[in-house]
Amino acid sequence: xxxxxxxxxxxxxxxxxxxxxxRSKEIASLWGFDPNVADSIWIEEKSVAxxxxxxxxxxxxxxxxxxxxGGVNPxxxxxxxxxxxxxxxxxxPSSTVIADALGISRKKLATDxxxxxxxxxxxxxxxxxxxxSGSIKYGLSIGSDTAQASPGDVLELTASSGAVAFLIGxxxxxxxxxxxxxxxxxxxxDFWRREGSKYPSHGEGFTGEPAYFHHIIxxxxxxxxxxxxxxxxxDYAIFHQPNGKFPxxxxxxxxxxxxxxxxxxxxxWIGNTYNASALLGLAKVLEIAKPGQRILVxxxxxxxxxxxxxxxxxxxxxxxxxxxxxxxxxxxxxxxVSYAEYAKSRNLILRNVG
Amino acid sequence: MKHSISxxxxxxxxxxxxxxxxxxxxxxxxxxxxxxxPYCGSTNVEVVESKGRGTLVNYTITYFRVDGSEAMLPKVxxxxxxxxxxxxxxxxxxxxxxxxxxxxxxxxxxLRKYSSDDPHGLIYYGLKFIPSIIKKQ
Numbered sequence: 319x320x321x322x323x324x325x326x327x328x329x330x331x332x333x334x335x336x337x338x339x340x341r342s343k344e345i346a347s348l349w350g351f352d353p354n355v356a357d358s359i360w361i362e363e364k365s366v367a368x369x370x371x372x373x374x375x376x377x378x379x380x381x382x383x384x385x386x387x388g389g390v391n392p393x394x395x396x397x398x399x400x401x402x403x404x405x406x407x408x409x410x411p412s413s414t415v416i417a418d419a420l421g422i423s424r425k426k427l428a429t430d431x432x433x434x435x436x437x438x439x440x441x442x443x444x445x446x447x448x449x450x451s452g453s454i455k456y457g458l459s460i461g462s463d464t465a466q467a468s469p470g471d472v473l474e475l476t477a478s479s480g481a482v483a484f485l486i487g488x489x490x491x492x493x494x495x496x497x498x499x500x501x502x503x504x505x506x507x508d509f510w511r512r513e514g515s516k517y518p519s520h521g522e523g524f525t526g527e528p529a530y531f532h533h534i535i536x537x538x539x540x541x542x543x544x545x546x547x548x549x550x551x552x553d554y555a556i557f558h559q560p561n562g563k564f565p566x567x568x569x570x571x572x573x574x575x576x577x578x579x580x581x582x583x584x585x586x587w588i589g590n591t592y593n594a595s596a597l598l599g600l601a602k603v604l605e606i607a608k609p610g611q612r613i614l615v616x617x618x619x620x621x622x623x624x625x626x627x628x629x630x631x632x633x634x635x636x637x638x639x640x641x642x643x644x645x646x647x648x649x650x651x652x653x654x655v656s657y658a659e660y661a662k663s664r665n666l667i668l669r670n671v672g
Numbered sequence: 673m674k675h676s677i678s679x680x681x682x683x684x685x686x687x688x689x690x691x692x693x694x695x696x697x698x699x700x701x702x703x704x705x706x707x708x709x710p711y712c713g714s715t716n717v718e719v720v721e722s723k724g725r726g727t728l729v730n731y732t733i734t735y736f737r738v739d740g741s742e743a744m745l746p747k748v749x750x751x752x753x754x755x756x757x758x759x760x761x762x763x764x765x766x767x768x769x770x771x772x773x774x775x776x777x778x779x780x781x782x783l784r785k786y787s788s789d790d791p792h793g794l795i796y797y798g799l800k801f802i803p804s805i806i807k808k809q
Contacts, residue, residue: 337766368766368784369743369744369785370741370765370786370800371784371785372785374797375783375784375797378783415797418684419689642806647806653768671739671740671742671791
């Protein structure tokens with residue numbers, strides 16, 4: 319076991335996926351994309367947050383059920399981290415609204431983290447460090463995004479909404495125990511959103527090899543070397559999912575077969591939920607994993623960085639799965655909306671207000 | 673309509689939680705949080721938080737426009753009987769089909785946006801209800 323995560327694990331997890339779905343082929347047709355573009359990146363439909371939802375409301379739901387699954391009193395949580403790149407306020411924390419609404423102790427650390435799609439993974443690392451050092455008993459890391467995409471940008475095919483939360487605590491209470499954590503970050507301009515810009519920009523093909531693939535391969539390789547493990551030692555491998563194709567490609571490059579990756583895939587059916595993307599995959603896998611199985615999860619965030627984590631599932635997972643909505647249930651709960659309804663919900667229509 | 677920030681902030685506990693008054697004198701429960709039992713007048717009461725689950729009693733639909741939530745119309749306003757036994761008026765959202773709104777429908781409380789002063793103003797959050805994602809065992 320790595321020294322970074324001594325005797326810590328995931329005590330509870332919660333997920334949230336909005337009810338509404340928009341078919342990617344409708345977006346492609348509206349904006350005149352090649353009809354095969356959605357299939358080429360394996361994206362069938364994406365989740366759409368309702369007009370009254372945002373990163374705070376979705377994060378609240380996921381965090382609520384992380385606490386329910388963990389059976390932990392909110393008063394005992396000592397840190398709340400919210401990883402998001404779609405904060406409802408540029409200045410005013412989301413973490414304090416969620417914590418107060420859940421009745422979490424006022425004696426706590428609380429902050430919003432930003433590192434594109436991997437801020438919530440950094441929140442997990444921070445919570446692990448705080449629990450591991452004995453500074454707090456439980457820490458909550460929430461990944462929640464209403465991902466933005468400029469209308470007509472290819473990014474619009476995938477940018478979606480969702481949230482996930484992980485309650486980190488002592489190993490003896492955990493459903494999965496951390497074995498090791500590594501992080502690899504560099505200055506890489508693959509995707510960004512400037513101050514005051516409503517939509518992000520991206521470096522087209524530059525988002526692939528030098529960004530997504532290089533960083534995930536680097537963090538995972540470091541982890542395998544540190545722990546002395548091989549891809550064959552893992553039962554599941556979950557990678558950040560900007561689309562359905564990239565995680566299979568990066569898994570193949572690292573030596574993980576498709577069968578170990580597909581159980582954790584969510585993006586083809588709900589889109590890229592940014593900070594919730596890979597971590598929703600981890601939640602989905604925890605809901606089917608058996609005690610003793612080993613899971614690799616490697617989120618990625620543009621800018622760029624990747625975290626690789628190895629977890630071993632305990633027998634406590636079995637009775638906690640059905641204490642809250644599962645990812646599978648949330649994926650299957652859906653209602654299709656038109657592009658016009660999506661545009662209204664996501665505030666893409668300019669109008670006079672106030 | 674601009675809200676009073678200070679009034680909303682002072683009352684935020686009632687927007688974020690379903691707080692029920694339980695009377696230690698007559699044993700009845702009521703909503704919202706009160707200092708005196710509305711049934712027997714006793715001040716020997718305790719406040720407990722509802723688990724946020726219940727069933728729909730009935731509903732109506734409103735098209736009334738209020739500044740800051742125009743995009744949320746029309747709204748389904750329901751009466752929910754909480755599992756703790758008290759009834760709460762609340763907005764019902766994420767209704768896939770109005771024909772699914774029948775008395776007895778299981779619902780759960782969720783945090784949602786109520787309204788926003790304007791694109792630069794404060795966002796007001798509070799509880800609404802959705803059809804339950806997890807059904808009772």
